[in-house]
Amino acid sequence: MVSFVMSPMKVMSMLMVIFGTGLSLSSEELIGVWLGMELNLYGFLILMNPDGYYTPEPCVKYFVVQSSASILMLGGFMLLMQHFVVGGLVMSVVGVLLKSGVFPLHSWVPSTIKNSSWLASGLMLTWQKIAPLIFLSVIAPLGSLWVVIGLMAGIGGVGGLNQNSVRVMSAYSSFVHTSWMLLGLSWSSVVFASYFVVYSMSVGMFFYGCSLMNKSKVMSQLSGAASGMGLLMLMGMPPFLGFVAKVLVFLMTSSGVIVVCVMGSVVSLKYYIDFFYSMVMKSLADKHKSSVKMMWGLMVIANLMGGALIVMSFI
Template sequence: MFLNSTVILFYSNMLFGVILSLSSNNWVMLWVGLEISMMSFIPLMTSNLMISSESAMKYFIIQSMSSSIFILGVVFMLMGVNINYEMIIVLSMCMKMGVAPFHSWVLSMIEGMNYMMMFNMFTVMKIVPMMVMINMNLNLNLIIMLTLIIGSVFGLNQNSIRSLLAYSSIFNMGFMIYSMKNFSLWIMYFLLYSINLFMLIKILNLNNINYLNQLIINKVELKSKLSVWILMLSSGGMPPMMGFMGKLIVIELSLNFNDWVITVIMVITSLLTMFYYNRLCFTIMSISSLITKWKINNSSWLSINIMIINLSTMPFIILLKYLN
């Protein structure tokens, strides 16, 4: 997508909608902000892909439906009806974000989007629904367990990079929803996930990689392979990468709350995601296994930066934790 005045207008409108929702002090303005960001996001989704218009229509229908359910919950709350309106609002937000069991729409529309719009959908568009869920303060353990299991198990047999990232996003949503119990940890996890996803999407976009076998068949240079390898390990949560830090702090939080079932599911599902990311890494790197991997002087600035960010973030966060 070329950066022109239209794109800048829609991007700024989308961010304005998010900021309006975050800074509003009543439910109606929060809903207005959600609608502004949604209506600005849909034109940005359209691209030269054949199914982009279909994806945009699916996105519009799902978001409209979830907004209607949200308004219904708000009306029940304002009327003082003896109904669990908090659960209605939370379920509408889950549908808006694509959390399991409302995740099917994400996978059906993801193939019609470009990588940068995927990044926006997985990060920026989830901030407001998360804030609403934090304010509701409900026990969402069942949704968290479902999200973790579906995000890890269904990602095992994917061949498309977009589907892999979508299932990875669903899996990470489980960690994000659990980390809501501590707001500062939620911000930390969200930032770590966003930075890692942005770097991975940037590399995939630069090399125009859409399917796993392209990394093997294409003549992708070793620098890019090394970068993808490090980012995949980080996304899977391999220590001492940046992605491991996020998972570690959330699992530590679950241990503090004595949620043993959630902790066990988090560890097992993390191993499954680690497996499908590692499978990809080994496939990429073993094709050029005779080449020395650590020739830093031959690497590009991008791969060096990715390596530095991934390897230095975790010690830096641990240092900050102990300084506090």
């Protein structure tokens, strides 16, 4: 963390990523949306491999995919400005689907996540989805959006089965959560924001714990506690925040596609539980560490308090 703060290049890259997303969300013109996503892309490419420790393959693959999506989006925007509505809308939707990694242009996500760093993987599954998903919900026809949501939930639930890589499992898990976020976004931006914050916290805790696994005995146990809590939140198990977020989406929507989302979440429980018992529980084998017990207690209390605050905000 110290090296990240001390590196001007990394700080500027992170600021560019944040500014690009903010520009896309706040812009009233299509070209502003495109420009914000491009600034975000250039900043994020540096964050993917700032020190040269990781293989360049995911950086190249991510750049090619995002550049292709940007070309499609720009072409679609130009057609829309020339009043070619149908062609422009089709090109724009295809570009956004590719950029956000949403069905049917989702196959690049697991392979890119697999070989990326923990920081880059976490950002790809969380922050990098904000602008594309919001823009997709604005321009995509509602009927096609229901199809995308249902298929994303099914692919995420089934695709994650029998995966040995934690990052690949997390990529398929993100497909399920993306279906919930899109469903919430189609009804309420506040519900989407609540779900996104909870999901980002879960992924952050899970990836942070995984990145510290086996560095030392005590650190491994502490990181195991963080990973375990992040997994429980991703599972959507009560009384954790993930369950509260899913309940909010369930109560807000009246579409039958919610049944497919629930089924996808139920199927994904299988690989969540497998990982929880095979990796996380091993790191928590020593139950006499008071620091680990204290961390679990604090995390449970924080989840309960956060859930109560979310519910109270909607009353």
